[in-house]
Amino acid sequence: MALILNEEQIMLQDAARNYLRESAPVSHLRQLRDQGSIEGFSRELWRDMADMGWTAILVPEEFGGLAYGYTGLGIVLEECGRTLAPSPLLATALTGVTALTLAGSKQQQAELLPAVAAGSHLLALACDESARHRPAQVASTAESVDQGYLLQGSKTAVVDGHIADTLIVNARTSGGISLFLVPADSAGVTIERYPVLDTHAAARVIFDSVKLPAGSLLGELDEGQDLLDRVLDAARTGAAAEMLGIAQEAFARTVDYLKQRKQFGVPIGSFQALQHRAAHLYAEIELCKSVVLKALQTLDEDPLDAAEAASLAKAKLCETAHLATTEAIQMHGGIGMTDDFDIGFFLKRCKILEHLYGDRYFHQDRFARLQGY
Secondary structure: OOOOOOHHHHHHHHHHHHHHHHHOOHHHHHHHHHHOOOOOOOHHHHHHHHHOOHHHOOOOHHHOOOOOOHHHHHHHHHHHHHHOOOOOHHHHHHHHHHHHHHHOOHHHHHHHHHHHHHOOOOEEEEOOOOOOOOOOOOOOEEEEEOOEEEEEEEEEEEEOOOOOOEEEEEEEEOOEEEEEEEEOOOOOEEEEEEEOOOOOEEEEEEEEEEEEEHHHEEOOOOEHHHHHHHHHHHHHHHHHHHHHHHHHHHHHHHHHHHHHOEEOOEEHHHOHHHHHHHHHHHHHHHHHHHHHHHHHHHHHHOHHHOHHHHHHHHHHHHHHHHHHHHHHHHHHHHHHHOOOOOHHHHHHHHHHHHHOOOOHHHHHHHHHHHOOO
8 A cells, every 4th residue: 555645534634633733732731730630631632532533443333433444543643642632542542442353252342342432431551560661571460260360460651550441451371471351440459640751640550369250351361472462563553653743743843943043133944054953854754654654554454464564663753753852852942941832742752652662672673583683
């Protein structure tokens, strides 16, 4: 498929961009921060997103969804990156729905997916147990007992873990790794919310002898690692799409500033050194557009072969979005470091997404391994 958006996708992009600029600009995020919002997002905004069908983009039609594909949701996430709109789209509508559609039983899908599509049920993936992303290093255990499981362990850096209704948890079972659906209000589940750099929040989750029914198993017993990798590849691509939006908006704001700020009686954008830096960044962002779109299209058309494209997209966007946001701060000068100016919010969100589901070094190594090195 050509690396361009079709007419329907362009219409979705325009609609998402117009809505988010009007209803969820950066000032919306600032307001949530200043109000000390515990949830970190607006329920009203989330209901609007559900009404527009964004929460249902990946949900199959038989469960009230649109089945529009990863490219469609990636477009929306990119626009969310442009305005830093906080929402559970990445954790719930992309990551959680991917897990359920790939491996959920008909009963699990029927119970959860219609509610997710309606925006009334939130999901969160709890797969990391240390500060660094190491999804294969699992100490949590799920012991088979009384026609069910007994879950023990803890997870950290759980995106939207403090607001999730259901957690998707990886744990070590008798013959490998398995995934489980764990209601957040289960006895023995303790959720500790903590703030992160970008004014959002994450959670540390402790599982103390949590009793789970047999029906809580997601996918096949002991075969959860391959499933988790596929879920994470979708999540990584979604994070890359959001970083693409951040990079584009940071660059656009910086170019505007270069045209307006004057030194020695002329706009600083007329200085050749700054022009060279801006031109380099523009070229990198244009390349990233193709990288992200290719990863999204691969998830739609050939999901079993999406690992390389996902790691390439995440590694490249970690590098380029980092460059875009740090260059934005540099070119804005001292005012870029102040809280009164919005550009710093893009850098903070970028730093969180850089490390989410693996940083550039994790994915450069993974890509090399997938290539046989």
